[in-house]
Amino acid sequence: xxxxxxxxxxxxxxxxxxxxxxxxxxxxxxxxxxxxxxxxxxxxxxxxxxxxxxxxxxxxxxxxxxxxxxxxxxxxxxxxxxxxxxxxxxxxxxxxxxxxxxxxxxxxxxxxxxxxxxxxxxxxxxxxxxxxxxxxxxxxxxxxxxxxxxxxxxxxxxxxxxxxxxxxxxxxxxxxxxxxxxxxxxxxxxxxxxxxxxxxxxxxxxxxxxxxxxxxxxxxxxxxxxxxxxxxxxxxxxxxxxxxxxxxxxxxxxxxxxxxxxxxxxxxxxxxxxxxxxxxxxxxxxxxxxxxxxxxxxxxxxxxxxxxxxxxxxxxxxxxxxxxxxxxxxxxxxxxxxxxxxxxxxxxxxxxxxxxxxx
Amino acid sequence: xxxxxxxxxxxxxxxxxxxxxxxxxxxxxxxxxxxxxxxxxxxxxxxxxxxxxxxxxxxxxxxxxxxxxxxxxxxxxxxxxxxxxxxxxxxxxxxxxxxxxxxxxxxxxxxxxxxxxxxxxxxxxxxxxxxxxxxxxxxxxxxxxxxxxxxxxxxxxxxxxxxxxxxxxxxxxxxxxxxxxxxxxxxxxxxxxxxxxxxxxxxxxxxxxxxxxxxxxxxxxxxxxxxxxxxxxxxxxxxxxxxxxxxxxxxxxxxxxxxxxxxxxxxxxxxxxxxxxxxxxxxxxxxxxxxxxxxxxxxxxxxxxxxxxxxxxxxxxxxxxxxxxxxxxxxxxxxxxxxxxxxxxxxxxxxxxxxxxxx
Numbered sequence: 001x002x003x004x005x006x007x008x009x010x011x012x013x014x015x016x017x018x019x020x021x022x023x024x025x026x027x028x029x030x031x032x033x034x035x036x037x038x039x040x041x042x043x044x045x046x047x048x049x050x051x052x053x054x055x056x057x058x059x060x061x062x063x064x065x066x067x068x069x070x071x072x073x074x075x076x077x078x079x080x081x082x083x084x085x086x087x088x089x090x091x092x093x094x095x096x097x098x099x100x101x102x103x104x105x106x107x108x109x110x111x112x113x114x115x116x117x118x119x120x121x122x123x124x125x126x127x128x129x130x131x132x133x134x135x136x137x138x139x140x141x142x143x144x145x146x147x148x149x150x151x152x153x154x155x156x157x158x159x160x161x162x163x164x165x166x167x168x169x170x171x172x173x174x175x176x177x178x179x180x181x182x183x184x185x186x187x188x189x190x191x192x193x194x195x196x197x198x199x200x201x202x203x204x205x206x207x208x209x210x211x212x213x214x215x216x217x218x219x220x221x222x223x224x225x226x227x228x229x230x231x232x233x234x235x236x237x238x239x240x241x242x243x244x245x246x247x248x249x250x251x252x253x254x255x256x257x258x259x260x261x262x263x264x265x266x267x268x269x270x271x272x273x274x275x276x277x278x279x280x281x282x283x284x285x286x287x288x289x290x291x292x293x294x295x296x297x298x299x300x301x302x303x304x305x306x307x308x309x310x311x312x313x314x315x316x317x318x319x320x321x322x323x324x325x326x327x328x329x330x331x332x333x334x335x336x337x338x339x340x341x342x343x344x345x346x347x348x349x350x351x352x353x354x355x356x357x358x359x
Numbered sequence: 360x361x362x363x364x365x366x367x368x369x370x371x372x373x374x375x376x377x378x379x380x381x382x383x384x385x386x387x388x389x390x391x392x393x394x395x396x397x398x399x400x401x402x403x404x405x406x407x408x409x410x411x412x413x414x415x416x417x418x419x420x421x422x423x424x425x426x427x428x429x430x431x432x433x434x435x436x437x438x439x440x441x442x443x444x445x446x447x448x449x450x451x452x453x454x455x456x457x458x459x460x461x462x463x464x465x466x467x468x469x470x471x472x473x474x475x476x477x478x479x480x481x482x483x484x485x486x487x488x489x490x491x492x493x494x495x496x497x498x499x500x501x502x503x504x505x506x507x508x509x510x511x512x513x514x515x516x517x518x519x520x521x522x523x524x525x526x527x528x529x530x531x532x533x534x535x536x537x538x539x540x541x542x543x544x545x546x547x548x549x550x551x552x553x554x555x556x557x558x559x560x561x562x563x564x565x566x567x568x569x570x571x572x573x574x575x576x577x578x579x580x581x582x583x584x585x586x587x588x589x590x591x592x593x594x595x596x597x598x599x600x601x602x603x604x605x606x607x608x609x610x611x612x613x614x615x616x617x618x619x620x621x622x623x624x625x626x627x628x629x630x631x632x633x634x635x636x637x638x639x640x641x642x643x644x645x646x647x648x649x650x651x652x653x654x655x656x657x658x659x660x661x662x663x664x665x666x667x668x669x670x671x672x673x674x675x676x677x678x679x680x681x682x683x684x685x686x687x688x689x690x691x692x693x694x695x696x697x698x699x700x701x702x703x704x705x706x707x708x709x710x711x712x713x714x715x716x717x718x
Contacts, residue, residue, distance in 0.1 A: 065515065082473075082494070096455060103476050107483075112490055114441075115474045117462050124466075131471055135441070156424065242662040269662070276635075303601040303628070 023066040032060040083326060084114045084132035086125060086153070088144030088167065093297065094315060095143050098166055101319025102141060102326075109327055111138070120145075126154065133157045139326045142167050146178065146211060161329040165322040166315070168210075168338060175335040177322050179313035181211050184343030185218025188264050188292045188311050191345055193226045195290055197262035201234035203248040203274060204266025212237065212266060215294065219264055234260055238270075245273020253281060261289055262351070268293040268300045268310055275304050275350060290351040296344075306349035313343050382425040391419040442685060443473045443491035445484060445512070447503030447526065452656065453674060454502050457525055460678025461500060461685075468686060470497070479504075485513065492516045498685045501526050505537065505570060520688040524681040525674070527569075527697060534694040536681050538672035540570050543702030544577025547623050547651045547670050550704055552585045554649055556621035560593035562607040562633060563625025571596065571625060574653065578623055593619055597629075604632020612640060620648055621710075627652040627659045627669055634663050634709060649710040665708035672702050 025043075029036045034057060041049050042057035083106055087095050103113045114132060118125035132140060139161040142153050152171040153162050164176040192200050202219045205212050216235065223230050236251065238244035245265065253259045265271035271293030278285050285291055285306055293301065296312035318341055329335055384402075388395045393416060400408050401416035442465055446454050462472045473491060477484035491499060498520040501512050511530040512521050523535040551559050561578045564571050575594065582589050595610065597603035604624065612618045624630035630652030637644050644650055644665055652660065655671035677700055688694055 065517075084471075085474075092455070096451070099474065100476055103474055107475075107487070107490070110490060112443075112473045112475070112494060114471045115444075115458065115462055116466075116471070117459055128466070131466075131469060135471060158424075269658075272662075299628075303631075 023064045025066070027064055028057065028061045028066050031064065032057045079138050079330075080136040081109075081111050082114060082135060082137045083111055084116055084128070084135075084137045084140045086116045086118050086128055086132075086140060086142050086144075088118050088120055088125065088142065088150055094166060094313075097315035098143055098319035098322070101316035101321075102165075102323045103319075104316075105320040105323030106326070111323075111327075113141075118144075129153065129155055133160065138330050139163065141165055141322055141326060142169075146209070161326065163322060163326050163329060163335075165318060173336050175325065175329070176338045177318055177325065178338060178340055179315070179318060179343055180340035181214035181313075181343070182218040182221075183340070184294070184311040184313065184345070185215035185264070186222045187218075187343070187345045188294070188309075189219045189222035190226075191309070191347070191351060192262040192264060192290055192292060193222060193228070195262070195286075195351060197290055198228060199231070199234065199258065199260045200228070200262040200264060201236070201252055201260035202230070202264050202266070203236050203238070203245060203252075203270055205237065205240040205270070207237050215266055231258070240267050240269055242269050242273035242276070245270040245275075246277040247273075249274055249277035249281070253283070263289060263291050265291065265293045268295045268297045268304075268308060271308050271310070271350070272300055272304050275306070275308065279305060286349065286351050292345070292351050296346050301346075301348065304350065306352075309345070309347045309349075309351040311343050312346050314341065317341065382423045384425070386423055387416065387420045387425050390423065391416045438497050438689075439495040440469055441471050441473060441494060441496045443475055443487070443494075443496045443499045445475045445477050445487055445491075445499060445501050445503075447477050447479055447484070447501065447509055453525060453672075456674035457502055457678035457681070460675035460680075461524075461682045462678075463675075464679040464682030465685070470682075470686075472500075477503075488512065488514055492519065497689050498522065500524060500681055500685060501528075505568070520685065522681060522685050522688060522694075524677060532695050534684065534688070535697045536677055536684065537697060537699055538674070538677060538702050539699035540573035540672075540702070541577040541580075542699070543653070543670040543672065543704070544574035544623070545581045546577075546702070546704045547653070547668075548578045548581035549585075550668070550706070550710060551621040551623060551649055551651060552581060552587070554621070554645075554710060556649055557587060558590070558593065558617065558619045559587070559621040559623060560595070560611055560619035561589070561623050561625070562595050562597070562604060562611075562629055564596065564599040564629070566596050574625055590617065599626050599628055601628050601632035601635070604629040604634075605636040606632075608633055608636035608640070612642070622648060622650050624650065624652045627654045627656045627663075627667060630667050630669070630709070631659055631663050634665070634667065638664060645708065645710050651704070651710050655705050660705075660707065663709065665711075668704070668706045668708075668710040670702050671705050673700065676700065 025036055025039050029039045032039065039057055042054045043061060085099060085102060106113055116128035118128055142162060142164045144150065144167040146166055149168050149170045152169045152174065155162060164174055166178060168176045168178060189200060200223065202216060204215060220230060236248050238248060263274055265274055271291050275285055275291055278289055283289055291308065293308045293310040296310040301308040301310050321341060325335060384395050384398050388398045391398065398416055401413045402420060444458060444461060465472055475487035477487055499512065501521060501523045503509065503526040505525055508527050508529045511528045511533065514521060523533055525537060527535045527537060548559060559582065561575060563574060579589060595607050597607060622633055624633055630650050634644055634650055637648055642648055650667065652667045652669040655669040660667040660669050680700060684694060
């Protein structure tokens with residue numbers, strides 16, 4: 001192999017006010033009166049070298065502000081200390097807390113995260129994967145929309161671990177972390193049952209979302225466990241919007257008779273629309289009708305009148321767990337299958353203290 | 360320098376189902392019947408080598424799926440093709456589009472972005488900078504809250520360019536990109552003036568925000584240019600919330616006489632509260648009162664009744680421009696000072712077609 005080719009001192013010379021030369025391994029060698037090879041041995045703690053010589057070289061390097069180069073170290077440790085995060089969707093409200101948790105967890109192991117936004121474009125995604133392989137990432141985390149199973153991430157280079165979070169693929173060997181929507185919905189509905197509500201409606205998003213199907217399943221199981229029969233006209237699917245929440249109230253309260261005394265909503269935007277429409281009809285929340293949303297989108301939940309009880313998917317913790325699992329896979333463990341992590345119910349006034357008085 | 364120390368084939372052996380060995384430079388050498396040094400020369404296109412030999416080696420490497428290692432290439436090109444993004448605040452609604460634009464722009468130059476969340480913690484920030492220097496990033500972009508000037512990012516290693524976006528520091532040598540709040544506010548107020556409104560109120564956030572001061576300045580300049588005198592009781596500061604928007608309406612409409620015929624709001628949440636409170640008082644938007652918000656937070660602007668006109672800070676473009684500027688600085692240009700990029704007014708129904716009928 002050509003010596004010097006992978007040397008770390010071939011940065012371009014200073015070329016502007018913001019770029020001054022960094023100290024190089026050659027500077028250390030010159031000042032310590034040894035060869036570059038000896039400096040390399042000393043800083044990488046390998047090869048045979050007298051303790052005294054090693055210490056002297058380390059001191060010179062430190063004085064000079066020379067940092068052993070992670071890039072170079074990566075090459076012979078065989079780890080780049082980097083992980084790529086590919087989001088198939090744009091970085092949004094759901095991806096961000098996951099990203100934060102992942103980054104926070106991995107930073108504790110000195111791992112850094114490359115963020116790659118594939119914007120649902122397979123060509124862009126392939127280009128990102130190519131670039132991540134070139135940078136010798138130790139693993140790739142795929143995040144994104146959950147609506148459908150996504151195709152397996154194509155990684156040409158074997159041996160790079162891939163983990164899916166808030167995203168699933170049809171490959172049974174893949175490992176995927178996702179919130180437990182069904183259990184979250186079951187808890188929310190249980191909470192309404194415990195408040196003494198008996199006519200609990202469910203207003204949710206489009207049928208094609210797995211999250212919609214799982215949350216409805218949780219809703220049904222909680223009602224069944226309480227011996228309640230869900231009225232068919234009380235389970236409504238629509239869009240993920242405030243407008244749909246308002247329209248659903250118009251449908252549910254067309255007749256006073258048999259109208260719901262609680263509404264579990266598929267997300268917080270729907271719940272916000274439901275709360276506004278009920279207020280505008282003079283129906284009191286939570287006295288007449290209690291509301292629980294889903295997502296615990298703080299800024300919406302807090303601004304709703306009254307503030308919204310909601311199911312939190314604990315996305316930051318999901319991101320942290322993805323980081324921990326990635327470290328285990330990098331360490332050689334084999335993980336596969338879909339793992340669902342618990343949600344938490346956050347109780348605010350829309351199903352809160354005031355609602356208890358109703359019983 | 361020790362030959363072989365920086366070799367790229369020292370990855371650990373396969374240690375689990377998800378980790379198979381990647382082809383190494385040694386595999387290529389063995390199959391091509393040449394030395395590792397010769398492979399390195401061939402793939403890096405340097406050293407003297409017969410064209411025929413070079414081509415044969417490249418073909419073997421390609422067949423084997425061996426990728427020239429960016430890490431190794433980085434070392435002798437002197438560029439790591441990576442940029443660090445440090446957010447002083449959490450990644451939020453404002454940081455995300457900036458991040459997306461930055462990543463999109465840099466990806467075109469094969470640069471990858473490390474995301475580092477410093478969560479406003481100086482110790483965490485220092486640790487991130489340390490780690491980025493170790494990874495030999497070609498530059499660092501600092502993003503975050505704009506409320507106050509932040510301290511200059513401390514980078515121990517000289518020569519690493521730093522650029523601030525949606526964030527400013529007190530160092531006059533620093534280069535900072537930020538939206539032009541004043542011009543955006545001026546456009547919004549002008550728009551209301553052109554609709555024939557004469558009693559234009561301004562309901563905004565906390566005084567201590569630079570954005571509040573700049574937007575108010577734009578509002579005042581637009582009124583002055585139109586020969587309108589802003590009523591002192593029409594300029595109200597509060598918090599960035601819907602609740603404050605509702606309270607402000609209560610203040611502004613305490614007396615019918617002299618009440619505003621338009622309200623320019625400091626952000627979309629305030630505008631949402633204003634719209635709700637006006638509707639609940641039976642005041643028609645935009646017929647009686649036109650509203651313009653700020654931020655163009657789509658999900659809020661679209662859900663408001665009627666949908667909200669708002670000033671868009673073009674944050675994704677701000678991120679793209681940060682990427683372009685970073686490439687120029689890496690290329691040796693010296694940039695300094697604060698540069699303000701234009702906002703765009705997005706007109707929807709709250710000040711839209713219906714409002715024109717008012718004239």
